[in-house]
Amino acid sequence: MTFDIIEIDDEILKNYSAVQMQLLRTAQKKKNELQHKMEIELAMFDKMILGNGMKNSTLHAHKNAELKAEFNYQVDILREQLLYALELNEPFPDQDEEQEMVGYIVDYTLTYSERYKIVREYYMSIEDPALRMKLYTNDDVAKRYLDSYYSVLYNVLYSYSR
Numbered sequence: 001m002t003f004d005i006i007e008i009d010d011e012i013l014k015n016y017s018a019v020q021m022q023l024l025r026t027a028q029k030k031k032n033e034l035q036h037k038m039e040i041e042l043a044m045f046d047k048m049i050l051g052n053g054m055k056n057s058t059l060h061a062h063k064n065a066e067l068k069a070e071f072n073y074q075v076d077i078l079r080e081q082l083l084y085a086l087e088l089n090e091p092f093p094d095q096d097e098e099q100e101m102v103g104y105i106v107d108y109t110l111t112y113s114e115r116y117k118i119v120r121e122y123y124m125s126i127e128d129p130a131l132r133m134k135l136y137t138n139d140d141v142a143k144r145y146l147d148s149y150y151s152v153l154y155n156v157l158y159s160y161s162r
Helices: 011-016 020-050 058-087 096-100 110-122 129-136 141-144 151-161
Strands: none
Touching: 020 058, 110 129, 110 141, 110 151, 129 151, 141 151
């Protein structure tokens, strides 16, 4: 994937953690989607202009400028959020360690509901209810990773163990 949402050299890119790379990939993907959406809207507008016999109209130039201005605005927001998130990521340098200790993906860029689903699927894959509850109650990573969702998942897993 080509990263053009921020200027970054290969040396810095090599030093990024897995979380930072995920942040960068996600932001680049959103930027690419915005660009694709802008191009589709402009193509549809062009078809509308041609269909209405206004081939030599200045509407195309105005619409193009409007869409590019909105695109640049949205990309600027994404860029600022990415740079901020990359800086905030610093407190999680031991994420790779956590990844090895648990059987599910630990990705702090995910929303809490996405984290909840991943951890729930992992623990629901354990067939023995007693073992499932024992492992979950001893999972300190899940307590930090899920925050307040930890108790919600505890109640769900407990209801399946009865």
